[in-house]
Amino acid sequence: MKYRHIVITHPGDSSVLRMVEDERPDPQSGEVRVRILATGVAFTDIMMREGVYPGVPKIPYSPGYDIVGIVDGVGAGVSSGLLGHMVVALTIVGGYSESICIPEQDIVLVPFGVDPIDAVSVVLHYTTAYQMLHRIAYVNPGERILIHGAAGGVGTALLELGKLAGLELYGTASPSKHGTIAKLGGIPIDYHNEDFVARIRQLTGDGVDIVFDAVGGRNLTRSYKTLRSGGRLVSYGFLSAFAPHRHKNWTIATTLLRLAMLKLIPDRRKVFFYSIADCKAKHPDWYHEDLTTLLHWLAEGKIKPIIAKRLPLQEAAQAHELLEQSAVTGKVVLICR
CATH class of the missing domain: 3.40.50.720 (NAD(P)-binding Rossmann-like Domain)
Structure with missing residues (x-):
């Protein structure tokens, strides 16, 4: 089965983002495959596209720091009970896609009834804000x-x-x-x-x-x-x-x-x-605890992310341009399905 994803072809402006089609990956041992519903767009993605973000794969690769989707495949050692559940994850790369395989420990279950667009909007931005407030500054x-x-x-x-x-x-x-x-x-x-x-x-x-x-x-x-x-x-x-x-x-x-x-x-x-990536690597327990807290606050109506723009995956270049021009308030989201 085929799937589509956006890749960075070489460092440069938004024109270097290209939609490509490949065979859908199979989850390896300890992994889940997620059918991505939506992915967030962030300035970190622009840094990747420009070639100034450290620790990323060799070009070509797909940017995309956070995702929401449905588990549609599990690898060896992963419970089949996860199949069909909506999850979010801080992927760092790979989110601009219709499908992704990631380690089981990276996913967090989304509470029943939470809108997937709202859910993906808390992964990067709200976790960053929460950790800076309560894990770094200790307000x-x-x-x-x-x-x-x-x-x-x-x-x-x-x-x-x-x-x-x-x-x-x-x-x-x-x-x-x-x-x-x-x-x-x-x-x-x-x-x-x-x-x-x-x-x-x-x-x-x-x-x-x-x-x-x-x-x-x-x-x-x-x-x-x-x-x-x-x-x-x-x-x-x-x-x-x-x-x-x-x-x-x-x-x-x-x-x-x-x-x-x-x-x-x-x-x-x-x-x-x-750096949220460094914090997640050093304190994976914080990542799970904090994101779970935020998703429950979302379900309870305590927080409500501002969604600036929803665009189809193929319009990733336009999403980058909106961020670069400071033309939006809140979160820009790419719809992958």
């Missing part, structure tokens, strides 16, 4: 947080989960997205026309407790300046590397160097770098 009720890119997939997740945690929320975004930030309980800051460091000082008096920074580069130093004593800076991305006329690898390298230098400042403020 406490009443603390103030600043979120850069607060209208994006992780940003909106941080706002929603931050509100549940009883935090005081501030978020940077373009003016057209301020309504979304306010609706989710945050105080919006116009990063185009305002100095966010000065604005935070004006709004809070002495700064914030935690900054979540996906921008990187020089923005990290400015984020650090907004922290009050004992504050934490959590870096988790390199968006500045994709600004026009920037050398991507150089900007990523200087971001990591800047983080290392900020860590050396002896002033009671702390600096962290977060």
Whole structure:
């Protein structure tokens, strides 16, 4: 039986994404095969496409960090009781596909009645937000947080989960997205026309407790300046590397160097770098526990992801362009079936 998937043919812009057809894989020992219903689109996929994301397979391969689907095959040593169940998984690669074989330990069961599009929307973005809040920054009720890119997939997740945690929320975004930030309980800051460091000082008096920074580069130093004593800076991305006329690898390298230098400042403020892939590898128990918690919150109506756009799998290139243009609020999802 054949299946279709999107592959990166070579590093470059969205035009390097191609739909191909191959024989459907059979699950090996310890694996399940998932008929993918939907996959999320994230900036990490763009980094893969550009050839600057570490630890990925040799080109050509399929990007796709998270999936939702139905188990339709099991390998040796895996219970046939999983057949027919809806599951989600953090795949890191391979999600832009109609079918995938993955280790059984990577899947998490989706509670009955949960919409699959909502389910896939919590895998990467909400798990990232949850772990940064509760596993890295160890937030406490009443603390103030600043979120850069607060209208994006992780940003909106941080706002929603931050509100549940009883935090005081501030978020940077373009003016057209301020309504979304306010609706989710945050105080919006116009990063185009305002100095966010000065604005935070004006709004809070002495700064914030935690900054979540996906921008990187020089923005990290400015984020650090907004922290009050004992504050934490959590870096988790390199968006500045994709600004026009920037050398991507150089900007990523200087971001990591800047983080290392900020860590050396002896002033009671702390600096962290977060990677969900690294966290999953080091703490697989956290991955299962946290994603299970989020799926149950979803089933209970405590969280509701913002779905920015649903596109068919063959329009993956358009999905990438929407993210690169910052033209969406929330999660972009590719429908694979």
